[in-house]
Amino acid sequence: MSNVEGKARAITVLSPVRPGWPLWLHGLFFAGTHLTFSLKKLQQLSFIHYARWAIVERRWPGGDRPRGKRQRYRYLLFESNFNGSWDEYIDAFSEVVPTRIRLIWGSSYGFPGPLPVEPFKAYIRKNELPIDHYYSAYPAATTTEVISALEVARAFESFIARSRGLAGADFKRSYEDFLFEVQHHL
């Protein structure tokens, strides 16, 4: 079992939602999806490739049965694909987006709050599911490296277009402009 694939790490957390809170969560996630500013802080966590929240309704899926057993509670599922250590990840969540974390996991039983961070880490550990198989298509790359690579590719195309037909000193000048543009992404 492994939650690591190269530089990529995976986390999967399932927590029981207090009665009465699912409506709040639906509203919160709706706002998160449709109001750009509310997502910005999460997107600023530059070590997240992809993350999601989902609400598991009281009737779990039933395979080929119409529905599964009716559970007492709804559950909040969180999964993330990130780079860096598990501790750094939870620290960043706790320090950079504590309000959003409180708004989301405050709906779950047992949530101690994002700060101080140690009880929050203990809560995540308790509710984290071990991963049985994990796959990343580019395990050697961090999120920042992917974003940088996409920037380099964009600038490269533009450089190729504007340097067409240039030679000697003109080409060198154009190349140096390109290098200046991408230097922080190499």
Next chain:
Amino acid sequence: MSDRAGQACALTVLAPIERGRQDLLRTLLQGLPTGAESPLARAPGTHFARWVVVPQLVYQGPPQKRDELDLAYLMFTSNFDGPLEPYLDALCGPMGEAADAIWGCCIGWPGLGDPASAKAYLLRNRLATSLFVAGYPQARLPEVLRALELRERVTRFAIGAQGQGAESLALAWRQEFGGP
């Protein structure tokens, strides 16, 4: 439902495992080859994906009341290039034997001998995503892989070309990247 961010899509499938097959499934999943040999590498457009066995629910203590599953569940999550339909085709096609062996441990899996029913099964046991965050939502997998490779080549070139004169720089560039 918010299964999309830009072109990126999120899929979550939660299927009940047949009683008595949980250990077998775990052994199977943990024994799968990883990296480029993973069966998930055969589903085009998959950026990140995982299989997780959910054996039971975690009790948080009072005031929560105990809540237990009657069956263990297999969770599959994937972050992939949309749209969903062709991706489901890939899961039920190129992944072939592995998909059959894995979801074959779940209640009611129809088998890939009947791809339409297998797709319907995944859809029926799918969870809606409430909030999906993507670090680079517009980038499809081939674009990411090409960009990562290009970044490495440009970095290598930039280091190697330091201090070169105009003519030799243009020549070296042509040799590495073609043109101008």
